[in-house]
Amino acid sequence: MKEEEEEEEILKILEGNARIADKEIARMVGLKEEEVKQIISELENRGVIRKYKAVINPEKAGIETVHALIDVKVGPERDTGYDPVAERIVRFPEVKSVRLISGEYDLSVLVGGNTMREVAYFVAEKISSLEQVRNTVTHFLLKTYKENGEIYEEEEKVKRLAVTL
Numbered sequence: 260m261k262e263e264e265e266e267e268e269i270l271k272i273l274e275g276n277a278r279i280a281d282k283e284i285a286r287m288v289g290l291k292e293e294e295v296k297q298i299i300s301e302l303e304n305r306g307v308i309r310k311y312k313a314v315i316n317p318e319k320a321g322i323e324t325v326h327a328l329i330d331v332k333v334g335p336e337r338d339t340g341y342d343p344v345a346e347r348i349v350r351f352p353e354v355k356s357v358r359l360i361s362g363e364y365d366l367s368v369l370v371g372g373n374t375m376r377e378v379a380y381f382v383a384e385k386i387s388s389l390e391q392v393r394n395t396v397t398h399f400l401l402k403t404y405k406e407n408g409e410i411y412e413e414e415e416k417v418k419r420l421a422v423t424l
Contacts, residue, residue: 265290269298270307275408277311314407325399326355326371327378329386330364332394341365344391353381364396375399 268288272279281299285292302308317324333344341359348368349357355369368386372378382397403411 266298266302269295270302273308314409316411318411324371324373325375325378326369327382327400328398329368329370329382330396330398331366331368331386331392332363333365334391334393336391344389347389348386351381351385
């Protein structure tokens with residue numbers, strides 16, 4: 260296996276389960292444990308692996324948060340485009356992600372807060388008030404079915420057979 264292929268395979272394994280032991284990864288990809296540790300260390304140092312994170316189902320954890328996707332239309336700046344406004348938006352602690360997108364709007368911003376009112380206030384006061392922002396559309400997230408590759412399905416309900424006499 261080539262070095263790039265080894266890295267890609269290790270990344271896929273870690274993406275599926277960041278808690279898997281180096282020894283187990285080594286067995287899966289046919290390398291020595293020390294080689295796997297070295298590859299992972301290099302990936303971390305290069306910034307390929309940015310963070311290890313648990314995927315939490317907030318509903319089952321009893322966490323009450325509100326998330327919204329905000330589509331943002333921007334007047335791009337000469338020579339720098341969308342980067343300056345995106346770099347300002349990413350600094351707000353309420354912002355979970357910012358992506359440049361194609362289509363009618365330019366940026367897609369995921370934000371979180373404790374209430375719908377708090378999120379709406381954030382959009383009105385912090386995002387819409389930026390000089391380069393021309394328009395916004397806010398979509399409140401009502402239910403998550405799948406996040407980071409994990410399906411949030413309820414346990415199967417027990418189906419009772421009909422009783423006939």
